[in-house]
Each structure stands twice: as structure tokens, then as C-alpha cells.
Amino acid sequence: MPNTKSVKSLLEKIPGYQKKLLSLREIILANAVMIGEHQAETFNESDRIDFLSDRFTECGLLNISIDEVGNAIAILPGKNKDKNILVAAHADTVFKKTVDHTVMVEPNFIIGPGIADNSLGLSILGVLPVILEKLDIQFTSNIIFLGTVQSLGRGELKGIRFFLDNFNKPIDSAICVEGVHLGRLSYKSLGMLRGEITCHATRESEWDDFDSKGIIPDLIKIISEISRIPIPEKPKTSIILGSVEAGTSYNTAPLSSNLRFEIRSEKDKMVREIQKRIEEIVDDAAIATGSKIVFDIIARISPGGLNDNHPLVINTKHLMRSLGIDSKITPSVGLLSALINKGIPGITLGLTKGSNLHELNESIKIDPIFKGLAQLIGIMQLADLEN
């Protein structure tokens, strides 16, 4: 049973953290900038992970290591060595190695590719020990800091899955940190399937068929059919068409085209039904066009999560209210889903407001970061009380 008196006393204390956090502003921002300037395309996160690991060393954490897949791990020991709280953030971003990763600092914004998703979130792991020391906060539980690799897209959450399969201590609760958006609260995982459809022309070159329009029309037909799939209101379901690629010039008909998409639903059954329908569309298109069309499943996640009345959920909502944060409950398909699959109570939070997500001018607001951090520290303390 939660110690409600302790919780109440903590909820009153946490809003006061914000003022002290302001005195650490440059340390917090500099870490976000320096993490953000280390490019970290999925599968190539090692520079960023090395930097984070160095930060862990500077903070005096224990058991600092980089594991076989490349995750950075460190431990802030608590008074009770048997209890463990995981604080995790994904290190990878959607930006390629070739993108200029220069970060700009304006009076109330930090701007740069990946700064919101998830340079800020990751950078906080490297500065939290300094903050906790400044706020004179100690924990009963061990705090496990984890920067994960291979989380996005084709990474299929390999980093966190590896950690959860191989870490030799039980995780009692977990908090996943995202740069944006402050107010986000995820404690359920959606059913999800990420897929790719690739169309290959069977012709050798454009000269085989002077009137050839290439392979793009074939993909357009498939997209059009996918768009006609009926989407129910309940269970909440969506099909996101995330990326289309084909061709390189004005006057050469391409020989291949590619669609990336994601199916999300509160029910696994619905994800599977839509998957089956898309497979039928692909088969029909292959027969009708004579092209070779391949459907690959890149990643799959089963739905699940905490109940609305789980203490971690209730306490987090109380804390958000006491900080004046409007909470928005959103399901997750990120690190949280891997935790849920392992039966570990966990939530995902955002730290600040941001805009232009996944654009080169991705930006975050500076001022709300301090409230977001007070929220994160508060939830760590509340989770510690529950342990």
C-alpha cells in the first residue's frame, strides 16, 4: 500500500525544485547541445553513447558499462540494494549521419536535428546525478540509468530488449524519458506492426518499353487500396503511411519503389486483420501489374500496459496536477512497449514543448524543461516510495 502521508508530503515539496533547477540551467542545456551534436542514426549511435558514458564517469556513477549491443548503463546506488528503478532514454535519432548536426541556442529555444527526439531526453540521464546531488535527494532504490541503441525503425527496440533479457537485477519500475511533449503520459502500449512494401519492375531498362511509366503507378495503386481499408473507431486504430521513396530524376522511370507504414491499434486482433488485408492487396497488385512486390514486416509489438489505478499511474497524475501540467494520456510504441512485454511497471514522460519534430529545424522550448525535470525527479521519488 502506498504511504499516502509520504506521497502527500512529497507532492507538496516537488514544485519547489524548479527554482533550484534554474541555477543549473547552463549545465542542463550544454549537455543537450553536446549530445545533440553527436550524430546517432539508428545502428550508428556509438559516438553519442561514448559521450554519455563519459558523462556517467564524470558524475561518479558506478558500474558504468557499454553492453554488447551498445547501450550505455550506469548505477546510482540506493540504500536498499535489492530495489531498482530504471530511467531510460533512446539514443538514436531519425537523422542520417550526413546531416549537419549543429545545434543553435536562442534565448528560449534550442534548435537542431533530433534535439526533441531524443537528444534532450538522453542528455538528462547524463546530468541527473549532478541535479540530484544539488537537490540533496537520495534514493532507497538503486537508480539504473540506461541510454538505449537501435530503438527506432529497423532497430526494432533491440537495445532495450537486449538489456531486459540480460540485466542481472530485477527492475521494480521504469521511467522512459522523451524530449517532448511535457504533459505526455504513456503507460499502455499499442499493438503495432511496422511494414515495408517494395515494388520491383521486371523490365531491365526504360528502353524495353518506350511508354513505360515505371514502377511508381504500381505503388500508387497499392497506397490507394490501403487508404480504402475501413478503420474502426473502437478499438482505436490507425494506419500511418510514413515514407514513400522512388526514382532519382525527372526523366528516368524508376525500377523500384518503396512504402513504409505502421499499423497501430489497441487490439492485437485488429492489427492482424489489417495486416492480412494489406497482404491481399499486395498479392492482387502483383498479379495485376506483373511486377515483383514484396511485403516485409519490420517490427511488431503486442498491446498491454498498466491499469489506470496502478499506483505509478495515480501518483504521476497527482504530481502532474500539482505542477500545473495538463496530462495527455497517449499509448506508446517505443521503449515502454518492451518493458510492458516483460511485465515491468513503467511509464513514458516528455520534458518540454517542441515543434518541427523530425525536421532539420526541430526545436524545443527552454523554459518548460525545468518543470519537466521537476516532474521526472518527483516521479522517481514517488516510485522509490512505492518500492
Next chain:
Amino acid sequence: MNIEPWLKSNTFHHSMFWNNLALLEQKEKKDQTVSLCIPTLNEEKTIGKEIVIFKSELMDRYPLIDEIAVIDSGSTDNTLEVAESFGADVYLSSDILPEEGEKKGKGENLWKAIYQLKGDIICYVDADIKNVHPRFAYGLIAPLLYHDQIKYVKAFYDRPLVVSGNIRVSGGGRVTEILMRPLFSLFFPELTAIVQPLSGEYAVRRNVLDKLPFPIGYGVETSHILDVYHRWGLEAFGQTDLDQRVHRNQTTAALGKMSFGILQSFLNRVERNGMLEKLPDLSHIHRQFQFRNNQYEQTTSKIIEEERPPMITIPAYREKFGLEKN
């Protein structure tokens, strides 16, 4: 010629000083204070990041720097507001030593910084560094803390022009290669050991800075090098490789103006040192740099500009074309 031993003993790489904690202990042992000065004119796009990085890493985490000051020439954008919002001390150059009047130019800000700032060591860093990193300050300050004989530390940067195997030609900027290195090769061959004499980042002891005159424009770096060399010799210099520096590129026209200013400062020094009336034997060796097996070394080329007389003075020519004698 002291160039090769000097290159070995007084040329550093920033990675030699990565341990900021050790650096901090050395600073305390030497009982030195350090000021960071950033001269500005309309730098609102880059100044915020510079202040945040330097303050976080070299004041809050490891207090190697005792003050960060922005000295501004009268920006019309928000340079001062941005710098102040992230914790820098900001000054208008015109407000410092007003009785000495006001001149416009980067050198003016650097000169007034000596009066305004408190440090035993002053580290100057330009405000337009896109890839700013703490090394841009500690890499320059560290040699002064570890080597008592070094008084003036210049930055240089990795600008690989040609890479072949493990030999890399290490070049300066365009003005350095086209103007400075040929001038130094001719008049002050030892100074060619300084890889990038015009770099805008350097750290200097106060007791040296307060004895130097300051051209207020483009010539400030050149004049410092000549004056420090004249008074204390090559051994007073150190230089640190800070790896890459990304900054805005200047037009050829702008570099022409810069060269004109530099040449004025250079010739002033040559005249002041009595070299104009009594020119030294001009060297025929042009000196450049390459990086081989993790060591910097000079490459020399003998360039003798021989001359032929006017054709009309050649007897065979005169005879062929029937020209009278004389």
C-alpha cells in the same frame, strides 16, 4: 634556427589536456585566475551556444574560468541580451575607459578587455564558432598553466588540404598561406613555425598583454606575434591543435581588406625595428607545414626569383636587330 625543437616542445594537441580536473588542480597550484573574453559584433546566432557551453563545462562543472565576458562593438541585434541571459558578463566597448575615446574594431575590444577583466590569463575566443566545444578555451589555457616560459598560446586547426597515406599538408587560411607565410619566410623565418598566426583564438598572460600595443583592426594578431617575438623570442609562444573549427567563410574581397590591414601592421613593425633601412638578407626558403606520423613538421621549398636583364642590353640581340651601340 629553433623551429624543429620548438615544434616538438611548444606545439600541443587539445586532447593532451582533456582531464579538466587535473587542469583545475594545476590552476590552483599555480594560483592563477582566468578570464574568457568574447569580442562581438552582431553575433546573436552563435553567442548563446558559446556561453552555455563554456559556462557549463568550464565554470559550473570545472571552474577553470573565473569570468566570461562579452565585449561588444555596438551590435544592432540581440547579441548582448542573449549573452547576458545565459550568464555572461556583458560590456559595451565604448563604456570601458571612456576617457580614452572610442574606436571601432575587434582589436579595440581586446585591448579594453585587459582593463575590464580581472584574470592573470586572458583567453580570447571569437564568437562565430559553429562547432564550439570547451577545448577551444582549455586547449589554449592549459599550456600557460603547465609551462611557465610560455606566454602566448595560439590556436590552430585541422584543415586537411591534401591527404595521402599518413602525410597531410596542414594549411592555414587563405590569407595565412598567401600573405603571412611568404612574409614570415622572407623576414622572420622562425615565425613560420606558427601554423596559423591569424587564428582568432589565443590565451595570453596579463603581464604580456599589458605591454603590447593593439592595432584595432585586422592587424592585431600579426602585430602581437611580431611584438612578442621581438621582446621574448620564439620560446614565449605555444600553439595548440584544436582540430576542426567550423565558421562562416569570408569573401575574397573581405580577405583583400584584411590583407591590407595586416600588411600595414607588418610594415609598421618592420620600420619600427629599423629593418626598412637595413633589410636583412632575404631568405629564399619558403616554409609550409605537413603532418606526418602524428608530428607536425615543416616543409621547405627553395624559391629563387632570378631575373634576366632587358633584352635590349644583350649584344646578340642588338646585333641581330641592327641597334647601335649604346
